[in-house]
Amino acid sequence: MTTVIWHAPRVALTLSAPADGPVSVLSLRPADAAEPEPLLPEAHGEQPLVELTAFGHGRFPGSFRHVDTIIGRALRYVSHEELPGELRVVQEDASRGLRVVSVFQAADAPAIRTWTEVTAADDLVLDAVSTFATGSFLADAGLGSVDGLVVAHADNDWIAESRWQVEPLRTAGLVDVRRAAHHHQPPRTRLVLGNRGSWSSGEKAPTAALAAVHGGYALAWQVEHNGPWLAELGENGRGAYLLLSGPTDQEHQWSVRLRGGETFRTVPASIAVATGGVEEALQALTEQRRAIRLPRGADDALPIVFNDYMNTLMGDPTTEKLRPLVDAAADAGADAFCIDAGWYADGHWWDGVGAWEPSERRFPGGLAEATGYIRSRGMTPGLWLEPEVVGVRSPLARTLPDEAFFSRGGVRIAEHGRHLLDLRHPTARAHLDAVVDRLVSEYGVGFLKMDENTMTGPGSDRDGLAPGHGLLEHARALLDWIDGVQERHPHLLVENCASGAMRMDYAMLSRLHLQSTSDQQDPIRYATIAAAAPASILPEQAGNWAYPQTGMSDELRTFCLVNGILGRLYLSGYLNRMAPHEVDAVREALDAHRAVLRDVRGRLPIWPLGLPAWEDEWTSLGLQMGGHAYVSVWRRDGADSARLSLAWARGRALEVRPFFPATAGGWSWSWDADAGELEITAPADEPSARVLELRAG
Incomplete structure (x- = not known):
C-alpha cells in the first residue's frame, strides 16, 4: 500500500493508495493538529476519493446515492506529483481507458481547494463525477459512527436567506437502520443538500459544516460554482461519508460525452478543517475565502x-x-x-x-x-x-x-x-x-x-x-x-x-x-440574515441593507442601522426627508462602520448566541481579532436578557463599551469571567439592537 502525505502550510492531507483498491482520504487536519490514532485504512470508512458514473457503468448496489460506483471502486493509484501549493494524484481504470486526476491546492488557510479531471481514451458519457469524497472525518474526530456528529446547513430563499440549523446527523436524515440485523449491509439513506438551475443558493446555501458533538474536530465546505451543485452525506460499510459535486444527471439533467482523449473538469470545492466546533470550522472557511479571492486594487477602498x-x-x-x-x-x-x-x-x-x-x-x-x-x-x-x-x-x-x-x-x-x-x-x-x-x-x-x-x-x-x-x-x-x-x-x-x-x-x-445578502424590506426580519451572512460570505463582502426612514422611533432606526455595521453597510432610505437628529444618527452609524472597515479583512466571525435561526428572538454576530471584538446584538422579541458565550475571553477581565450608538441607551451588561458569559439586558417595549466593543484584558 502507498501512503501519500501532503503537508501544506496550514493543513495536512493523508491519502491511502492500496494495491487492490482506489485512493481514499485517511486524514484531513490542521497542520498543527496531532495525527489521529490508529491511522489505518479501515479508519476512514472505505470511501473512495473519486466516485464516477457513466452510461452503462452505474452503482452496486443501486440506489439514489452517488457512492458505491463501479468505476470509483475500479480506480487504482498510478502516481502523484507535488508542485508549489499543489498536489496532483493520478488514478486509472485500465479496463475502461479512464485516467482520473484529483487536484488539491492550499494557500494561507487551514483548508484545501480541490477538483477532479477525467480523461477518456474512448467515447464515454459521464453522468456524475465527484469533486471530492471522504469518510476521514470520523477518524479525525475520534468517532466510530455518525451518532457523535452534528451538521450545520442553511436553507435559502428570496427574502428568507441564510436560515441556519444545527442538528444531529441522525436527525437530519441518516436514519439508524440497525445494520447488524441486515448482515451489516450499508443503509441507502442519504442527506442531500443542493441547488438546481442558475441560482446556486436558491434553495440551499452552498456552505455547510460537520462537527463532533464533543467539539474536538470540525470541517466546513463550500461548492464554488455559479450553478447547480450537490453535497451528499450518508453511511457506508464502516462509517459515514461526505461527497461534493457539481451537476449530475439524476438531480440536474447533466451528462457529457467525452470523445477519445477529451478531459472533463468538475467544479471546485473548498474544505476547511478546525480543532473545534462549527464556529471554528466556519472561521477556517473564512480564511480560505480570503485566500482564494482574486483581489484588485479597486477592492481595497471598501x-x-x-x-x-x-x-x-x-x-x-x-x-x-x-x-x-x-x-x-x-x-x-x-x-x-x-x-x-x-x-x-x-x-x-x-x-x-x-x-x-x-x-x-x-x-x-x-x-x-x-x-x-x-x-x-x-x-x-x-x-x-x-x-x-x-x-x-x-x-x-x-x-x-x-x-x-x-x-x-x-x-x-x-x-x-x-x-x-x-x-x-x-x-x-x-x-x-x-x-x-x-x-x-x-x-x-x-x-x-x-x-x-x-x-x-x-x-x-x-x-x-x-x-x-x-x-x-x-x-x-x-x-x-x-x-x-x-x-x-x-x-x-x-x-x-x-x-x-x-x-x-x-x-x-x-x-x-x-454580495447583496437579501431583498428583505423588514429591518426586524433582516437581523438574522445580517447575523448569519458571514457563515457563507466574507464580512467585507456582506452587503446588508440599512434603510432608515424619517419618523422611525430611535430604537427602530438604530436597529435598522445596526443591521449594516458588521458587514458592508448598504445604505438606502429617504435621507432627504429626515430631521437633523435623524441624519446625525445615520452619520454616526457610517463613522462606526468605517472604523470596522479599517481592519475588517483581518477579523473572523463569531456567533455568541450560536448560528442564527430564522425565528430567534435574540441573535448576535461578532467580528473578532485577538482579544478585541465588535459584537452586534439584536433583541427582536421575548425575554429582556440573554447570555452571550465568549469562550475566547473566559477567565479574563473584559472591557465592554457601547460602540453604536455611542451611549448605552437603556442597555446594560454584566461579565462572568469564570463562565465566559456576558449577560445583556435590553429594553423590552420594542425591538432593539446595539453594537458593542469588547476588549479582553
Whole structure:
C-alpha cells in the first residue's frame, strides 16, 4: 500500500493508495493538529476519493446515492506529483481507458481547494463525477459512527436567506437502520443538500459544516460554482461519508460525452478543517475565502454605497427624484451612489429589458446629467444591470440570433417574461461587452449592481448537449465574461445580486466586490440574515441593507442601522426627508462602520448566541481579532436578557463599551469571567439592537 502525505502550510492531507483498491482520504487536519490514532485504512470508512458514473457503468448496489460506483471502486493509484501549493494524484481504470486526476491546492488557510479531471481514451458519457469524497472525518474526530456528529446547513430563499440549523446527523436524515440485523449491509439513506438551475443558493446555501458533538474536530465546505451543485452525506460499510459535486444527471439533467482523449473538469470545492466546533470550522472557511479571492486594487477602498431602491424609489428613478437623494447621501458620507432598476424604461420595464439605453422621459437632460451630478457631489456613480436577460418584448429578442439564447428542443426558453442569454455564443458576449463599455465610457459608471432575477431551469440543449451541461458551460462562460470586463475596466466595482442572495457562491464572489445578502424590506426580519451572512460570505463582502426612514422611533432606526455595521453597510432610505437628529444618527452609524472597515479583512466571525435561526428572538454576530471584538446584538422579541458565550475571553477581565450608538441607551451588561458569559439586558417595549466593543484584558 502507498501512503501519500501532503503537508501544506496550514493543513495536512493523508491519502491511502492500496494495491487492490482506489485512493481514499485517511486524514484531513490542521497542520498543527496531532495525527489521529490508529491511522489505518479501515479508519476512514472505505470511501473512495473519486466516485464516477457513466452510461452503462452505474452503482452496486443501486440506489439514489452517488457512492458505491463501479468505476470509483475500479480506480487504482498510478502516481502523484507535488508542485508549489499543489498536489496532483493520478488514478486509472485500465479496463475502461479512464485516467482520473484529483487536484488539491492550499494557500494561507487551514483548508484545501480541490477538483477532479477525467480523461477518456474512448467515447464515454459521464453522468456524475465527484469533486471530492471522504469518510476521514470520523477518524479525525475520534468517532466510530455518525451518532457523535452534528451538521450545520442553511436553507435559502428570496427574502428568507441564510436560515441556519444545527442538528444531529441522525436527525437530519441518516436514519439508524440497525445494520447488524441486515448482515451489516450499508443503509441507502442519504442527506442531500443542493441547488438546481442558475441560482446556486436558491434553495440551499452552498456552505455547510460537520462537527463532533464533543467539539474536538470540525470541517466546513463550500461548492464554488455559479450553478447547480450537490453535497451528499450518508453511511457506508464502516462509517459515514461526505461527497461534493457539481451537476449530475439524476438531480440536474447533466451528462457529457467525452470523445477519445477529451478531459472533463468538475467544479471546485473548498474544505476547511478546525480543532473545534462549527464556529471554528466556519472561521477556517473564512480564511480560505480570503485566500482564494482574486483581489484588485479597486477592492481595497471598501466604499459605502447608497442605493436608491430599497424602501425608497423602488425602481422608479428620475432626475428630479434623484437630486435630493444624491445630496442627502453625499452629506451623510456615502462614497458611491447607485441608480437602481428602472433607469432604462419609460414605464413598465420587466419584460422589455435588454438594450440598456437610458429613458429620456426619466432623464430629460440625459443620464449623463444625473451621473455627472453624483460625481460633482464627490461620489462614484453606479447603475443597476441585469445582463443575462432579454425581455420577451425587447427589440433585441427579434434581432439577436436564436443561438444566442437558452433553448430546449429548438424552442427558445422564456421564464418570468424574459429570454436568457447564452454567454457561450459570441454575439451574446459582444452585446454585453458593448453595454458595459458604453455605460463606463459615456456615463462614468464606476459601480455596477449585477442582478439575475430569472432562474434558467435545467439549462440549454443547444448543440445536442444535455441541458445541465449547457448550463455548466454557460456558467463558466459568465465567469470568463466577468474576468474580461474587469480586465478592461480595473476600477469598476461589481456587486453580486440575484433576487438578493440567490447566487451567493465563491465562483462569483472570488471575483466580485460585494454580495447583496437579501431583498428583505423588514429591518426586524433582516437581523438574522445580517447575523448569519458571514457563515457563507466574507464580512467585507456582506452587503446588508440599512434603510432608515424619517419618523422611525430611535430604537427602530438604530436597529435598522445596526443591521449594516458588521458587514458592508448598504445604505438606502429617504435621507432627504429626515430631521437633523435623524441624519446625525445615520452619520454616526457610517463613522462606526468605517472604523470596522479599517481592519475588517483581518477579523473572523463569531456567533455568541450560536448560528442564527430564522425565528430567534435574540441573535448576535461578532467580528473578532485577538482579544478585541465588535459584537452586534439584536433583541427582536421575548425575554429582556440573554447570555452571550465568549469562550475566547473566559477567565479574563473584559472591557465592554457601547460602540453604536455611542451611549448605552437603556442597555446594560454584566461579565462572568469564570463562565465566559456576558449577560445583556435590553429594553423590552420594542425591538432593539446595539453594537458593542469588547476588549479582553
